[in-house]
Amino acid sequence: MVDLRKKPYCLTDSDIEWVENTIASMSDEEKVGQLFFQLTAGQGEDYLRELMEKYHLGGCRYNAMPGAMVLEQNRTLQKYAKVPVFIACNPEKGGDGVCPDGTAVGAGIKVGATGKTEYAEAMGYVSGAQIAATGCNMAFSPVVDILYNHECEEVLARSFGNDPERVAAMGKAYMDGLHKTEGVACTAKHFPGNGQDYRDAHISNNINSFGEEEWMATYGHVYKTLIDGGLDAIMGGHILMPNYMKDVKPGITDSELLPATLSYDIMTVLLREKLGFNGMVVTDASHMVGMTNQMKRRDMLPLSINAGCDMFLFFNDPDEDYNTMLEAYKNGIISEERMVEALTRILGLKAKMGLNKKAKEELCPPAEALAPVLQNPEFKTYSGKIAKDCITLVKSLDEGVLPISPEKTKRVMIVPIKGADNPLMALAAMAMGGGVSRKTPAEKLCERLIAKGFDAYIYESPIEKMKKMMAAGEKPSLNLYFAGKNSIADFVAGQDLVISLFDVANGHPVFGLSKGGGEIPWYVHELPVIGISVNKPTMLADCPMLRTYINTYDANDDTMDALVEALVEGPEAFRGKDPIDSFCGMWDTRL
Numbered sequence: 001m002v003d004l005r006k007k008p009y010c011l012t013d014s015d016i017e018w019v020e021n022t023i024a025s026m027s028d029e030e031k032v033g034q035l036f037f038q039l040t041a042g043q044g045e046d047y048l049r050e051l052m053e054k055y056h057l058g059g060c061r062y063n064a065m066p067g068a069m070v071l072e073q074n075r076t077l078q079k080y081a082k083v084p085v086f087i088a089c090n091p092e093k094g095g096d097g098v099c100p101d102g103t104a105v106g107a108g109i110k111v112g113a114t115g116k117t118e119y120a121e122a123m124g125y126v127s128g129a130q131i132a133a134t135g136c137n138m139a140f141s142p143v144v145d146i147l148y149n150h151e152c153e154e155v156l157a158r159s160f161g162n163d164p165e166r167v168a169a170m171g172k173a174y175m176d177g178l179h180k181t182e183g184v185a186c187t188a189k190h191f192p193g194n195g196q197d198y199r200d201a202h203i204s205n206n207i208n209s210f211g212e213e214e215w216m217a218t219y220g221h222v223y224k225t226l227i228d229g230g231l232d233a234i235m236g237g238h239i240l241m242p243n244y245m246k247d248v249k250p251g252i253t254d255s256e257l258l259p260a261t262l263s264y265d266i267m268t269v270l271l272r273e274k275l276g277f278n279g280m281v282v283t284d285a286s287h288m289v290g291m292t293n294q295m296k297r298r299d300m301l302p303l304s305i306n307a308g309c310d311m312f313l314f315f316n317d318p319d320e321d322y323n324t325m326l327e328a329y330k331n332g333i334i335s336e337e338r339m340v341e342a343l344t345r346i347l348g349l350k351a352k353m354g355l356n357k358k359a360k361e362e363l364c365p366p367a368e369a370l371a372p373v374l375q376n377p378e379f380k381t382y383s384g385k386i387a388k389d390c391i392t393l394v395k396s397l398d399e400g401v402l403p404i405s406p407e408k409t410k411r412v413m414i415v416p417i418k419g420a421d422n423p424l425m426a427l428a429a430m431a432m433g434g435g436v437s438r439k440t441p442a443e444k445l446c447e448r449l450i451a452k453g454f455d456a457y458i459y460e461s462p463i464e465k466m467k468k469m470m471a472a473g474e475k476p477s478l479n480l481y482f483a484g485k486n487s488i489a490d491f492v493a494g495q496d497l498v499i500s501l502f503d504v505a506n507g508h509p510v511f512g513l514s515k516g517g518g519e520i521p522w523y524v525h526e527l528p529v530i531g532i533s534v535n536k537p538t539m540l541a542d543c544p545m546l547r548t549y550i551n552t553y554d555a556n557d558d559t560m561d562a563l564v565e566a567l568v569e570g571p572e573a574f575r576g577k578d579p580i581d582s583f584c585g586m587w588d589t590r591l
Helices: 015-026 026-033 045-055 066-080 109-113 117-133 162-178 210-217 219-228 242-248 262-272 297-307 320-329 336-352 367-374 375-391 423-433 439-451 462-471 488-493 557-569
Strands: 037-038 059-061 084-087 186-192 234-236 280-283 390-398 410-417 455-458 497-503 529-533 548-551
Touching: 015 336, 026 320, 026 336, 026 439, 037 320, 045 066, 059 439, 066 117, 066 219, 066 367, 109 117, 109 375, 117 162, 117 375, 117 557, 162 186, 162 219, 186 219, 210 219, 234 297, 242 262, 262 297, 262 488, 280 336, 297 320, 297 336, 375 557, 410 439, 439 455, 439 497, 439 557
Parallel strands: 037 059, 059 084, 186 234, 234 280, 410 455, 410 497, 497 529, 529 548
Antiparallel strands: 390 548
16 A cells, blocks of 8 residues: 555665665564654653653644744653654645744735645645744645635634635645655645635634545545645545445435544545545544544544544553554454554654654754744745735725725724634634734824824724723713714714724624614715725625625735725725625625
8 A cells, every 4th residue: 555665755774674674673562653743742851751751752743832842842852852843834825834933924825825736835835844943844734625614613714715726736835845844744734625615623623525426526636636646645635535435325314414524424435435545644632523423433533534634643541542543453443454554654754854864863853953044034924015016805896995095085984893702713823922012903004094194093992991990980871872873974074994904803794783883883884985805705694785895805914905005096906805705695686
């Protein structure tokens, strides 16, 4: 099943000898350890040493921390690893997925909106260079899911779009850019393809509903493009394929269906035999409910390996999971043939990356080489270039709204609209930035419009006013909510233009007032209104009444600069092409 002389390995006889001799010299415990990727829970030397010496890990991943800390962690991991270890990260948007002080290039959907594969290649190039500089060696990217369902928030901003040809070309370009840095492996995800089910595999089942023919023409085309181009590894998703399975295996019942990571028919027959993938496969995270809800964990671990996955992503309890897999191997549930096959792919990829040819102290670069790569001025130019080419004028029904100018619409009210709070994201922000105050997208936009000569201001909702009253010890007036309306004439007289600014990461926008006021753009026929989403690009589903609508895909400084320039230049300045269906398949969003 494994040919180490072919892609993606292309090994020499001496490299193959190293793979074979290393496997032959391993104890059972060492063999089983190579099957595991673990998420590090600390950077202390004793803890990292235990991971390597007690569990003999094949791979590690880590949570966000500064590049210097990543490098030091990786040096310690390699120091105690008997076999050099994969160290992976999630550079889906560029080097900021390696470490927070890495260089962000742009989310997949933002790059997709430009239509330019050179930007996807740049994303891979920056990622590869900053991966290597921190002592990492594997990217869990690109995301090559195809966004068919606008409610699929798991991959909405991460995908290059809804066109298989674009996704294939962008994914291949990312991989080619990454491979410009030697010794860095590329892991495309999430096979067999997310983007159809609105449910998130972290908390539920996830379904790819295509039958065999349609899957091969879409997701199959994407993966075959990358495989033929030399893809190193694939991350298997916890994704069910009911229609595909019923096409290839007539008579299979719904109760017999399994997610890809537990299905031999998907991970071996489809991926290996039909698509010809010779590289390594790692599961998506094993805590995700799309996997854990299928069976007992002690059955799930060895089944994932027997299905065709070579590595298992993350312990639940290290001792429990490790011993479960070890027992399955010793009892023959995982056969010797299957174990050797998985190890051959794992070690074959490590040899392809050149890890077997380096001394332990050479597996991570010197600390003084880190800063020049993280602060590379060339890398920082890509964000600005992409910003100018990505901003998308999705909908423009009224002539004369664009371009805007102080002479025409001097008084601009900016209405910030957010989604529901995500407690986990709030905790992550606190952990990363503490109490550091950052400018909101509305503040950034307001400053830039004022600099252009507009009298711009930020709308304050009645809910915010009531919060301030309560904070000051006052009893809020509920009339602000229940009767906080004014005449249309008075409302219109207050401004010449309204910008509804959506900063919604997940879910739907939250409006504090539904009875008049300025939050919901009910007034689109009363005065000019421009809807702008600086995050999730599907806000027309919630506000179909908007007659002018723009997607920027993020609110970084380069993007906000490019947005304001496009607003004052007019429609021809919006260079982006909608990478998805931002009308969300709804007829009323187009009116």
